[in-house]
Amino acid sequence: MDLQEADKHFIHTYNRNVIFTKGEGVYLFDDKGNKYLDMGAGIAVSALGYSNDEFKQALKDQIDDLIHVSNLYYTMPAIKASKYISDATGLDKVFFTNSGTEAIEGAIKLARKYAYLKNKDSRGEIIAMNHSFHGRSMGALSVTGTKHYREPFEPLIGGVKFAEYNDIESVKALVTDDTCAIILETLQGEGGIHPADNEFITGLRKLCDDNDILLILDEIQCGMGRTGKIFTYKYYGIMPDILTCAKALGCGVPVGAFVASKKIADAMIPGDHGTTYGGNPLATAAICKVFEIYEKEGILNHVNEIASYLVKRLGELKERHKDIIKDIRGLGLMQGMEISVSAADIVADALKKGLILISAGTNVIRFVPPLIIEKEHVDRMYEILDGIL
Numbered sequence: 001m002d003l004q005e006a007d008k009h010f011i012h013t014y015n016r017n018v019i020f021t022k023g024e025g026v027y028l029f030d031d032k033g034n035k036y037l038d039m040g041a042g043i044a045v046s047a048l049g050y051s052n053d054e055f056k057q058a059l060k061d062q063i064d065d066l067i068h069v070s071n072l073y074y075t076m077p078a079i080k081a082s083k084y085i086s087d088a089t090g091l092d093k094v095f096f097t098n099s100g101t102e103a104i105e106g107a108i109k110l111a112r113k114y115a116y117l118k119n120k121d122s123r124g125e126i127i128a129m130n131h132s133f134h135g136r137s138m139g140a141l142s143v144t145g146t147k148h149y150r151e152p153f154e155p156l157i158g159g160v161k162f163a164e165y166n167d168i169e170s171v172k173a174l175v176t177d178d179t180c181a182i183i184l185e186t187l188q189g190e191g192g193i194h195p196a197d198n199e200f201i202t203g204l205r206k207l208c209d210d211n212d213i214l215l216i217l218d219e220i221q222c223g224m225g226r227t228g229k230i231f232t233y234k235y236y237g238i239m240p241d242i243l244t245c246a247k248a249l250g251c252g253v254p255v256g257a258f259v260a261s262k263k264i265a266d267a268m269i270p271g272d273h274g275t276t277y278g279g280n281p282l283a284t285a286a287i288c289k290v291f292e293i294y295e296k297e298g299i300l301n302h303v304n305e306i307a308s309y310l311v312k313r314l315g316e317l318k319e320r321h322k323d324i325i326k327d328i329r330g331l332g333l334m335q336g337m338e339i340s341v342s343a344a345d346i347v348a349d350a351l352k353k354g355l356i357l358i359s360a361g362t363n364v365i366r367f368v369p370p371l372i373i374e375k376e377h378v379d380r381m382y383e384i385l386d387g388i389l
């Protein structure tokens with residue numbers, strides 16, 4: 001089995017040139033035994049790193065008990081996981097999905113249903129942001145603000161308009177009587193690591209309250225402790241109406257969720273939405289264990305401590321490579337380095353040197369390491385990246 005063989009049988013939607021076989025802590029190992037320091041965490045997923053014994057044991061135990069029964073029935077892990085999510089978000093009701101994209105689909109459907117119950121003739125318009133990323137299905141793509149992702153697949157769902165992130169006036173200009181929701185990432189990931197201004201988020205909350213519009217926050221990437229709070233909206237002192245979550249929620253077990261207050265969630269009744277696998281006992285046992293380990297190991301405190309170290313070291317790199325590094329920005333362990341050269345080249349070079357980096361767009365290197373990363377790993381990354389730059 002080699003790369004050529006793999007390329008023959010995969011639809012070519014990704015450029016891949018390594019086969020990973022094992023992981024341990026913050027390291028991955030390829031089929032030739034090479035070791036890599038991972039600053040990407042499987043795109044902000046593997047918050048607990050690789051091969052966490054307690055996490056693995058919980059999954060094995062759940063496999064022994066029960067893997068799947070469908071959503072025609074409750075299971076203990078699903079009930080427990082819904083309580084964890086409810087407590088962490090302050091929102092009442094959850095629907096489990098298999099991915100982030102599906103959480104977005106559900107959030108859009110819920111917003112449309114809520115608007116429909118208020119007014120059957122509502123056109124259910126949605127305002128999304130330029131440079132946003134919400135997923136690849138037809139619905140999620142419809143609210144994704146990158147034209148070249150959308151264009152080949154049009155027509156998408158109608159009634160979506162795009163505003164400028166961090167520009168409240170551009171959002172206000174798009175509001176009509178038919179606007180049912182505003183959707184955005186609390187911290188834009190894929191679009192280049194752009195944190196939201198405080199005035200923008202609080203302004204959106206007020207705009208939504210004044211016009212009876214739902215605020216949908218997508219925290220699929222920036223949630224689950226990555227930025228130093230369990231969810232990033234907690235930095236802004238506001239509540240979303242609907243929240244989407246995935247990625248680190250299952251730390252590698254594919255699972256997502258959309259969550260809403262009771263008033264909004266109750267717009268959906270049996271028959272409105274469904275999923276065969278979503279929130280099955282294996283996936284939700286993973287969620288429960290993730291929350292347990294976060295609590296027990298004080299993950300949020302660790303993120304805040306190590307993030308300030310990462311930011312300090314990235315700042316040093318910026319000082320040393322002023323000609324290449326334009327900006328460092330982000331929150332917690334979700335940092336971006338804007339550069340004047342190709343991010344893809346740096347990523348490829350780093351991989352050869354045993355460092356896994358990922359990009360966000362064409363000119364931003366994205367740092368989203370496992371949340372268990374230590375200072376020594378940051379130092380090792382610094383050395384390799386310094387050499388490359």
Ligand SMILES: *Cc1c(COP(=O)(O)O)cnc(C)c1O
Binds near residue numbers: 102222
């Ligand atoms: C990754 C991501 C998604 C899509 O999640 P999938 O699990 O890949 O379907 C949606 N929104 C944001 C902000 C993301 O980072």
